[in-house]
Amino acid sequence: MSQGDDTGTRPARLRSLLFAPGNRPEVCAKLPRSTPDGAVLDLEDAVPPKLRAEARPTVRESAAKLAREHPEITWYVRVNSVPSEWFARDITEALDPALDGVVVPKLDNAEQVAAVVDALSAAGLGHLHVLAGIETAHGVENAREILEAPGVAAGYFGAEDFIADMGGRRTAGNAEVHFARSAAVMAGRLAGVPMIDQVVTDFRNDDAFAAEAAEARNMGYRGKLCIHPSQVQLAHDAFTPTSDEVARARRLVAAHAAAAAEGRADIDFEGQMVDGPIVAQAQHLIELGDPT
Amino acid sequence: MSQGDDTGTRPARLRSLLFAPGNRPEVCAKLPRSTPDGAVLDLEDAVPPKLRAEARPTVRESAAKLAREHPEITWYVRVNSVPSEWFARDITEALDPALDGVVVPKLDNAEQVAAVVDALSAAGLGHLHVLAGIETAHGVENAREILEAPGVAAGYFGAEDFIADMGGRRTAGNAEVHFARSAAVMAGRLAGVPMIDQVVTDFRNDDAFAAEAAEARNMGYRGKLCIHPSQVQLAHDAFTPTSDEVARARRLVAAHAAAAAEGRADIDFEGQMVDGPIVAQAQHLIELGDPT
Amino acid sequence: MSQGDDTGTRPARLRSLLFAPGNRPEVCAKLPRSTPDGAVLDLEDAVPPKLRAEARPTVRESAAKLAREHPEITWYVRVNSVPSEWFARDITEALDPALDGVVVPKLDNAEQVAAVVDALSAAGLGHLHVLAGIETAHGVENAREILEAPGVAAGYFGAEDFIADMGGRRTAGNAEVHFARSAAVMAGRLAGVPMIDQVVTDFRNDDAFAAEAAEARNMGYRGKLCIHPSQVQLAHDAFTPTSDEVARARRLVAAHAAAAAEGRADIDFEGQMVDGPIVAQAQHLIELGDPT
Numbered sequence: 114m115s116q117g118d119d120t121g122t123r124p125a126r127l128r129s130l131l132f133a134p135g136n137r138p139e140v141c142a143k144l145p146r147s148t149p150d151g152a153v154l155d156l157e158d159a160v161p162p163k164l165r166a167e168a169r170p171t172v173r174e175s176a177a178k179l180a181r182e183h184p185e186i187t188w189y190v191r192v193n194s195v196p197s198e199w200f201a202r203d204i205t206e207a208l209d210p211a212l213d214g215v216v217v218p219k220l221d222n223a224e225q226v227a228a229v230v231d232a233l234s235a236a237g238l239g240h241l242h243v244l245a246g247i248e249t250a251h252g253v254e255n256a257r258e259i260l261e262a263p264g265v266a267a268g269y270f271g272a273e274d275f276i277a278d279m280g281g282r283r284t285a286g287n288a289e290v291h292f293a294r295s296a297a298v299m300a301g302r303l304a305g306v307p308m309i310d311q312v313v314t315d316f317r318n319d320d321a322f323a324a325e326a327a328e329a330r331n332m333g334y335r336g337k338l339c340i341h342p343s344q345v346q347l348a349h350d351a352f353t354p355t356s357d358e359v360a361r362a363r364r365l366v367a368a369h370a371a372a373a374a375e376g377r378a379d380i381d382f383e384g385q386m387v388d389g390p391i392v393a394q395a396q397h398l399i400e401l402g403d404p405t
Numbered sequence: 406m407s408q409g410d411d412t413g414t415r416p417a418r419l420r421s422l423l424f425a426p427g428n429r430p431e432v433c434a435k436l437p438r439s440t441p442d443g444a445v446l447d448l449e450d451a452v453p454p455k456l457r458a459e460a461r462p463t464v465r466e467s468a469a470k471l472a473r474e475h476p477e478i479t480w481y482v483r484v485n486s487v488p489s490e491w492f493a494r495d496i497t498e499a500l501d502p503a504l505d506g507v508v509v510p511k512l513d514n515a516e517q518v519a520a521v522v523d524a525l526s527a528a529g530l531g532h533l534h535v536l537a538g539i540e541t542a543h544g545v546e547n548a549r550e551i552l553e554a555p556g557v558a559a560g561y562f563g564a565e566d567f568i569a570d571m572g573g574r575r576t577a578g579n580a581e582v583h584f585a586r587s588a589a590v591m592a593g594r595l596a597g598v599p600m601i602d603q604v605v606t607d608f609r610n611d612d613a614f615a616a617e618a619a620e621a622r623n624m625g626y627r628g629k630l631c632i633h634p635s636q637v638q639l640a641h642d643a644f645t646p647t648s649d650e651v652a653r654a655r656r657l658v659a660a661h662a663a664a665a666a667e668g669r670a671d672i673d674f675e676g677q678m679v680d681g682p683i684v685a686q687a688q689h690l691i692e693l694g695d696p697t
Numbered sequence: 698m699s700q701g702d703d704t705g706t707r708p709a710r711l712r713s714l715l716f717a718p719g720n721r722p723e724v725c726a727k728l729p730r731s732t733p734d735g736a737v738l739d740l741e742d743a744v745p746p747k748l749r750a751e752a753r754p755t756v757r758e759s760a761a762k763l764a765r766e767h768p769e770i771t772w773y774v775r776v777n778s779v780p781s782e783w784f785a786r787d788i789t790e791a792l793d794p795a796l797d798g799v800v801v802p803k804l805d806n807a808e809q810v811a812a813v814v815d816a817l818s819a820a821g822l823g824h825l826h827v828l829a830g831i832e833t834a835h836g837v838e839n840a841r842e843i844l845e846a847p848g849v850a851a852g853y854f855g856a857e858d859f860i861a862d863m864g865g866r867r868t869a870g871n872a873e874v875h876f877a878r879s880a881a882v883m884a885g886r887l888a889g890v891p892m893i894d895q896v897v898t899d900f901r902n903d904d905a906f907a908a909e910a911a912e913a914r915n916m917g918y919r920g921k922l923c924i925h926p927s928q929v930q931l932a933h934d935a936f937t938p939t940s941d942e943v944a945r946a947r948r949l950v951a952a953h954a955a956a957a958a959e960g961r962a963d964i965d966f967e968g969q970m971v972d973g974p975i976v977a978q979a980q981h982l983i984e985l986g987d988p989t
Contacts (some may be wrong), residue, residue, distance in 0.1 A: 158968050197965040219970050249970065250886040254841075257546075277969050279917035280978045289915040291880030295584030302542040302571050324988050331581040333571035381489040385449045385569050386511050386541065394572045463973040549838075587876030594863050617702040623873040625863035676742050677861050678803050678833065686864045 120377040124187045124213065124242065124267055127151045128336040128352035129270055129345040134159040135190065135207070136168035140391065144186075147342035150349075151180070151187040156203055158274075159192070159219050165199050169207040180211035189244060191216035191332045195225040204232040214242040214266065219274060221251035226262035233264075242266035244309075245299070248274035253293045254301030265306060269338055272311035283314075287328075298333045305390035307335040307397050315349045316341035326351035335397060352401065359402035362395035369395075416479045416505065416534065416559055417692045419443045420628040420644035421637040422601055426451040427482065427499070433467045436478075439634035442641075443479040444471070445597035448495055449486070449510050450566075457491050461499035472503035481536060487517040496524040506534040506558065511566060512682035513543035518554035524557075534558035539592070540566035545585045548592030559597060561630055562589040564603035575606075577613065579620075590625045597682035599627040599689050608633035618643035627689065635691075644693065651694035654687035661687075708771045708797065708826065708851055709984040711735045712920040712936035713929040714778040714893055718743040719774065719791070720752035725759045728770075732928035734765070734933075735771040739800050740787055741778070742858075749783050751793040764795035773828060775800035788816040798826040798850065803858060805835035810846035817848075826850035828893075831884070832858035837877045840884030849890060853922055854881040856895035867898075869905065871912075882917045889974035891919040891981050900925035910935035919981065936985065941987035946979035953979075 131149035133141045134158045144152040154172050156165055172190055180188040192203035192215055215238075217229050226243060233241055243264045248254050248271030260268050272290045276283050283289065283304045294311065301308035310329035322344055326337050330351055337348040341382060354362070365382050369392050372380045380387045425433045427448045436444040440475055446464050448601050457505050464482055472480040484495035484507055500507060507530075509521050518535060525533055535556045540563030552560050564582045568575050573582035575581065586603065593600035602621035605614045614636055618629050622643055629640040646654070657674050664672045672679045715733035717725045719740045722817075728736040738756050756774055764772040764817045776787035776799055792799060801813050810827060817825055817916055827848045831840050832855030844852050856874045860867050867873065878895065885892035894913035906928055910921050914935055921932040938946070949966050953976050956964045964971045 138964070162965065164966075193965060194970050196970060198961075199965075250883050253883065254887060259887035274969070276917070278914075278975070279882065280919075280982070282915045284915055288875075288912065289917075291580075292584060292876060298571065299542050299545065300583070303546060328580065331568075331574045331576055333568070333581075334571035335572075377490075379489070381454065381485060383454075385566070386486050386488060391570065398572070426860035487775060581870070584876060590863065591834050591876070595838060621874065623860075623866045623868055625860070625873075627864075667769065669782075673783075675746075677858070678778050678780060681927065683862070690864070 124151060124244070124307075127187065127267060127307060127309055128335075128399065128401060129339050129348035130189075130244075130269070130336060131339040131342065131345055132159060133193070135172035135175070136164050138171055138175045141172075141179065142312070143342070144179065145183045147345040148340075149186060149339065149345045150336065151189060153189040153191050153216050154179075155191045156199070156207055156327060157191050165193065166202070169203065172207045173209050176207075177211050180209065180213070185348040187213045189214050189216045194219040195228050201232065201241050203240070204229075205236050208233075208236065208238055208241065210238060210240070212238075212241055214244050214248065216244045216269075218246040218271070219249050219252065220245050220247065220259050221249055222255045223258040223262040226259055226265060230262075231262040244269065246271055246274075247297045248272075249278045250293075253296050257303050260304035260306050260308075262301050265304070267307050267309065268297070268301055268304075269309040270294050270311055270334075271338075273314065276297045285315070287325070295332060302333060302390060302394075305393045307394075308333070309336045309338055310334040312338045312340050313344065314340070316344060319343070319347060322347045323351060335401070354398050354402045356402070359399055362398040362402075365395045366392060366399065416443060416536070416599075418689065419479065419559060419599060419601055420693060421631050422481075422536075422628060423631040423634065424483070425449060427464035427467070428452045430463055430467045433464075433471065435634070436471065437475045439637040441478060441480060441631065441634075441637045442628065444475075445481040445483050445508055446471075447483045448491070448499055449483050457485065458494070461495065464499045465501050466607050468499075469501040469503050472501065472505070479505045481506050481508045483510060486511040487520050493524065496521075496530070497528050498526075500528065500530055500533065502530060502532070504530075504533055505600040506536050508536045508538065508561075510538040510563070511541050511544065511680035512537050512539065512551050512568070512614070513541055515550040515554040516548045518551055518557055522554075535578045536560065538566075539562055539589045540604075541570045542567070542585075545588050548589050549595050552592050552596035552598050552600075557596070559599050559601065560589070560593055560596075561601040562586050562603050562626075563608070563630075577607075579617070587624060594625060594682060594686075597685045599686075600625070601628045601630055602626040604630045604632055605636065606632070608636060611635070611639060612690055614639045615643060627693070646690050646694045648694070651691055654690040654694075658684060658691065708735060708828070708891075710773065710920070710981065711851060711891060711893055712985060713923050713932035714773075714828075714853070714920060715923040715926065715929055716743060716775070719756035720744045720748050721760070722755055722759045724866045725756075725763065727926070728763065729767045730916045731929040733770060733923065733926075733929045735773060735801055737775050738763075740783070740791055741775050749777065750786070753787065756791045757793050759830040760791075761793040761795050761950065764793065764797070771797045773798050773800045775802060778803040778813050785816065788813075788822070789820050792817075792820065792822055792825065793825070794822060796822075796825055798828050800830065800853075802830040802855070803833050803836065804829050804831065804843050805833055806839045807842040808844040808943045810843055810849060814846075814848040825949075828852065830855055830858075831881045833862045834859070834877075837880050840881050841887050844884050844888035844890050844892075849888070851891050852881070852885055852888075853892065853893040854878050854895055854918075855922075857898065869899070871909070879916060886917060886974060886978075891978075892917070893920045893922055894918040896922045896924055897928065898924070900928060903927070903931060905929045907935060919985070938982050938986045940986070943983055946982040946986075949979045950976060950983065 129149040130151040132153045135154040193199035245268040298308045421441040422443040424445045427446040485491035537560040590600045713733040714735040716737045719738040776782035829852040
């Protein structure tokens with residue numbers, strides 16, 4: 114989507130971020146049907162390694178067409194991780210300037226983000242924002258510096274890859290990722306960027322998705338990664354704020370603007386101390402609630 | 406309460422810390438009835454913002470009278486947060502020298518604690534200790550430096566404000582605050598100060614309070630914030646140590662003193678390595694168990 | 698066991714680490730019967746403090762005999778903690794060169810590990826590795842630096858001592874140690890050393906052990922501390938990898954070796970970024986699955 118605000122590349126809302134394999138243009142073409150807030154043409158986990166290099170021009174072509182035809186959606190390509198053999202040419206060959214951002218998986222530290230931003234800039238794609246994947250032990254350890262790095266506008270927590278990196282095993286109960294999932298969303302709050310919660314791989318289980326989405330929202334997440342179109346509406350149901358929440362956020366933003374006009378930075382708003390990230394959170398919530 | 410020990414301003418025990426709205430002197434006057442360990446005349450969340458400034462002299466007058474008449478209770482006023490418009494005059498106009506300490510909400514870092522201590526000192530109130538509120542993402546991130554800052558004698562974890570700061574939602578199950586609640590109590594242990602656990606807002610639900618208090622005690626918390634007199638006895642039931650626990654703590658303190666007299670700092674006491682914070686913990690437990 | 702690989706002192710597998718009181722040679726002599734991966738002659742918590750000094754020669758004699766007769770087991774002595782009155786002479790008088798390593802409880806920081814390594818070296822025992830006990834608040838806070846310290850080849854999380862250090866209480870549900878237990882295993886992953894999970898004290902409850910072992914494996918732990926021979930087989934059942942897991946680990950190690958031969962350090966292997974600790978994890982898993 115075109116950004117429509119003066120913060121440049123911040124995504125408006127990402128209650129749902131729907132992935133499709135980038136090497137399958139016919140599947141990517143269907144991404145808009147479920148009206149996700151964000152959509153990702155994936156060049157990483159959803160594409161067999163042997164097909165990734167050759168999929169780049171296909172991804173670029175699909176991205177250009179979809180982003181032009183569906184400006185109501187925030188469009189991404191997910192490249193391969195920075196240390197991988199694919200990364201450099203993913204940036205130069207798979208990204209179209211019509212995209213809104215690039216999803217970068219398995220970020221371990223802020224240096225890797227700087228490498229992404231440099232590569233984007235060198236490719237004339239400096240207007241794309243980075244949606245940062247926190248899904249390794251190092252990534253969780255360094256989540257705040259990653260999410261605070263210039264160019265990062267949002268992040269996601271990836272449970273499957275995190276637990277693979279730990280040498281553990283995923284369960285439906287999520288106990289084994291509770292610590293990392295909590296640390297990641299708190300890092301997002303400290304960095305002032307919205308965080309998107311892990312995939313539910315059992316995509317036929319609507320109840321599990323709804324329960325996990327509610328859990329994520331309680332923790333402070335703003336949306337869910339989706340791997341099936343049927344998950345999009347469930348995510349919207351879970352993450353759309355109520356009209357009361359939107360009204361409060363509007364009052365908060367107005368109070369902050371009034372205080373700023375008087376030269377005050379921090380205010381106590383209805384019992385909550387308001388700083389920059391809280392204002393960003395409120396603006397995000399207003400956009401989440403905006404039916405446009 | 407008068408301190409009665411040589412550590413100056415350390416609160417003896419805070420199994421319960423009962424809050425009342427500072428602008429309602431008739432409610433504050435009833436604080437002693439349920440015999441809480443600590444009592445707080447609140448100038449922050451319990452008082453509508455428009456009434457906070459005018460409530461200061463009322464709070465000061467109530468505090469002076471109550472602290473004089475009930476030395477068996479540790480008396481506090483909760484001021485507004487350091488960056489708020491109210492903080493400076495809360496310190497100079499709402500605090501009476503007869504108080505034991507000041508509760509400071511939403512502390513984000515040690516610099517804010519230093520500002521509190523400076524303000525107290527400038528107001529001739531340097532003998533008051535700080536009970537530090539850890540209830541923001543920054544506060545949790547910086548909990549150890551906040552709780553180790555000079556002047557801080559205890560802390561609390563505030564779940565409601567923390568989750569508001571995260572943009573999340575509170576649930577009865579507490580999963581969404583488990584990470585922060587655990588990080589806060591561990592920071593208290595590292596800093597050597599007792600930590601008080603979150604409010605149970607559903608004050609008619611005794612079972613929920615008892616269960617949450619047991620959970621808190623298991624984690625290492627020493628007491629509960631109370632918002633209703635009926636919660637005080639429940640907190641005492643949960644946090645009063647057994648006579649065996651008190652006897653062991655007395656042996657530990659004696660063994661440490663004997664070792665110190667021989668020039669040894671750390672000892673292995675009945676299988677537990679004993680350092681300064683563990684001695685402080687044992688002394689606190691002895692005081693908790695002391696029926697005086 | 699003799700190490701049989703070029704990494705020097707790394708333990709091959711520790712699905713089970715069975716403890717016996719070092720002052721009871723007749724109990725220690727039975728350690729091999731349940732065929733644990735690792736066995737520990739304990740000089741710490743399992744021995745009454747008054748008997749620890751006199752138990753040292755007994756421990757050394759038992760260790761020498763058992764390590765010689767049972768090279769299929771990794772042999773340890775657990776000494777007392779570094780600041781304790783026993784530590785220095787535990788190293789010089791209770792350790793036999795035939796041991797594989799030394800278990801050091803309640804490590805608080807990397808300086809203490811350096812003191813252990815220095816003491817081992819001075820005693821001509823520099824070939825023994827350190828199995829580091831993370832079981833204090835400071836230990837959890839500093840877990841990564843402890844586990845990364847030279848000489849450390851593995852670690853364990855000790856729930857009982859951790860919660861005693863916190864002044865809390867243990868429960869069967871483990872909620873009170875979830876944060877620390879999660880932080881410790883993540884620190885192990887970052888340091889590239891295998892971590893062993895807490896004791897189940899209720900040693901007659903096989904179901905509880907099996908459930909907790911599964912939970913630990915999900916989190917990324919590689920084995921369990923055992924206090925009864927009956928727990929050893931349960932641990933092996935829980936932590937032995939499947940043949941599919943072993944096969945994948947072999948492919949990963951081979952792919953990494955091939956990439957290294959071409960001068961590449963990091964590779965993307967079947968969707969997982971592979972760095973040094975991941976290779977170590979895979980090698981460990983291969984050894985876990987090896988029926989030898």
